[in-house]
Amino acid sequence: MRAIQISEVKTLKPIEIDEPGAPGPGLALVRTHRMGVCGTDISCYLGKFPFFDFPRIPGHELGVEVLAVGEGVENVTVGDRCSVEPYMNCGTCYPCRRGATNCCQNLKVIGVMMDGGLCESFLVRADKLHPSSRLTYDQLALVETLAIGCHANDRANPQPADHALIIGMGPIGLATLEFAKLTGAKVSVMDMNPARLEFVRKHYAVDHTIQFVGDGSEREQIQQATGGDFYQSVVDATGNRHSMSGALQYVASTGSLVYVGITTDEVVFRHPTLHKPEASIVASRNALPGDFTRIIKLIEMGVIDTVPWITHRTDMDGVLTDFESYTKPETGVIKAVISVT
Template sequence: MKSIIINAPGNASVGLVQDKQLQKGEVKIKLYYVGICGSDLSTYMGKNPMVKYPRIPGHEISGEIVETGEGVSKEYVGRQVTCTPYTNCGQCYSCKTGRTNACKYNETLGVQRDGAMTEFHNVPFSKLLFADGLSRKKLALVEPLSVGFHAVARGEVIDNDVVMVLGCGMIGAGAIIRSVLRGAKVIAVDIDERKLKIAKSIGATHTINAMDSDFENQILRLTNGFGPSVTIEAAGNIKTYQTAIAQVAFTGRVVFIGYAGKEIAFPTHLFVQKELDMRGSRNATRLDFEAVINYLKDNDDSEKLITKVITPDQFSSEINSWSENPGSVMKILVEF
C-alpha cells in the first residue's frame, strides 16, 4: 500500500509498504485524511530526538473502519473514527495515577513508531473515538485541537480568568477555543497577522502582534495593570517561554506546551515573588478528545483552520516549503 516515508532529514518520498495483519483487539482503518503535525515537521527537519529513520509520519487521523480483528464486532465496519495516537504502559507513576497521556514510556504514532500516513492503518479498538456526523476533514482536526484543550484543563481556566495564549497555530487555536468555551477573556499573541485574524474569528477577545513596540503596555492595559491570570505557551521557543513567565500576573498559572529545543535562562526571582504555578501539558486525555468532537459538531466553520489539502505525492514539496516558512501554516491535510 502507498505510504509517505521520511527517509532522513530533508528527504521524504512516497513508497510502498506491506499491509499488516490485524491482531486481536485491532481494527483496520481506511484513511480519509491525516494532518501534518509540527512534530512531523521537526522529524523532516531532523530536530526530533525521539525519531529514528526511516519513519512513516502522521497521527492526526480521519478514517473509516473497514475490517475488525478477533474480539471486535463486525458491526463497527463502516463507522468513521479518529483515535488517540499515544500508548501507555499502565505501570509507571503517571499511568497508575490516571494520567496516561503523560506515560513515561509513551510512543506516539509517527514519532517513536510508524504513523498513519498510509492508505490503511491498524489501530487498537480501545484507542478509537467515534465521531459520526463530523465531516471527514473535521475528524483530522480532533487530535491537534485536543492538545490545546488539555492545556486549558491543566491551567484550570475558569470564567473570570484572563488567558494569554502565546502562539496561534493549531495548538494555540485549541487553547483559545477551549478558554472561550469556559467563559474566559482571551488575549491571543503571535507574529503572523493571518493567524491573529483566525484567532479573533474563533473567539479571542483581543489580539496582539508580539513584534509591536508597545507589546507589554498593551497587555497591561488589557488586564487592568495585573497581567493575565493564565499564560499558555503554545509556540515552543525561548522568547515565548520567557514572556509567559514575565507577563503573567502575580499568583498566576503558566502552562507550557511547546518544546523550545534549547535550555532557557529565567530570572528565577519571578518564580518565588509571583508564587507562580508552572505546569507542563503533554498530549491530551480521552475527555479532551471528546470535548473537541462536541465542539466541532456545533461549529460549521471550523474547517477554516485548514490551510490546504494535498495528495501524498505533494507531501515532500509542501513540507519542504513549510520548513522554509514555518509561520505560514495552520494545518495541512494529506488526502488518501
C-alpha cells in the first residue's frame, strides 16, 4: 500500500507499507481522502518540531471514510465520513483523569509521534472519529486546525467588549480568530505579512489589523486601537521566539498571554514586563474531544465558513514536489490540502 514518509529533514519519500489488518475491538479501519497541511507538518519537515522523530508518515488533519469497525464500536458505522481527533491519550494518567486528554503524559499524536494518515488506509481508535453526514472531506480535514484555535481561545477566555489580540495569521491564528469573534470581544490581529492581513480584511470583520514591522509603530497602533488600555487577552500563534518574547508588552493590566505556537528556542522577557501588570502566561496544547463536536456543528450550521481557507491543492504525486513551496511565505499558502484517495 502506498504512503509518503518524511524520511529526513526536508525529504519526502514515497514508500510501500503493509495493508492494515481487520480492526480489532474498539478500532476502525479508515480510508484517507483528504489531509490538511499545517504548521506542525512544516516544522516536522524542516526538523524544527520538538516531538517529532524521523522517519515518520505525517498526517493528522484528516477527512476519512470508515471502511470497517471492530467489536464494540458504536459511534461510527461503515461509510461514515469523519474527522480524526489525532491525540491518542492513555486515559489513566493524572491529566487524563482530570479530563485534560490533550496533554496526556503518554500522549501519541498520529502523524507526529506515530505514523499518520498520508497513506491509503490505516487503523485508528474509533472513539477518536467524529462523524458528519453533511460535511465534505475537505471540511472534515480542517476540523482539527479549528479545534486548536477553539481551545486556544478558551484558554484566553476573552469576554464581550474585551480588547483581544491574535498575533500570527497562519491557520492556527485564523482558527483562533473564528472563536474570538464569537465571544463578542473587540478583536485585533497582527502579522508581519501584509498579504495575510489583506486575507483577514477580505474574509473577516475585525476591529483592527496591525502590521508588525519592528520599529515600535505597532505599539502606537495598539494604543490607538484600545484607547491606551492594551489587550485583556493576547494569543501568540506564531511559534516565533522573538514574537513570543515581545508579546507581553501588549497585555493589559490583569490580562493574559496565551502561547499556542511552539518553539524549541528560549522565550525571554524581563520579569517586570510580567510582574507590573500582574499578567498571566498560559499555554494551549492540542484540543479536547468536545471541541471537535462543537466545530462540526458550527460548520454544519454555516457559522464557520471554511471555503476561503483552502488556497492550495495537490495529490499524492504532486506533494513530493509541491511541499517545499508550502514552507515559503511568498507562496501565499493559508491551507494546502492533499487529495490522498
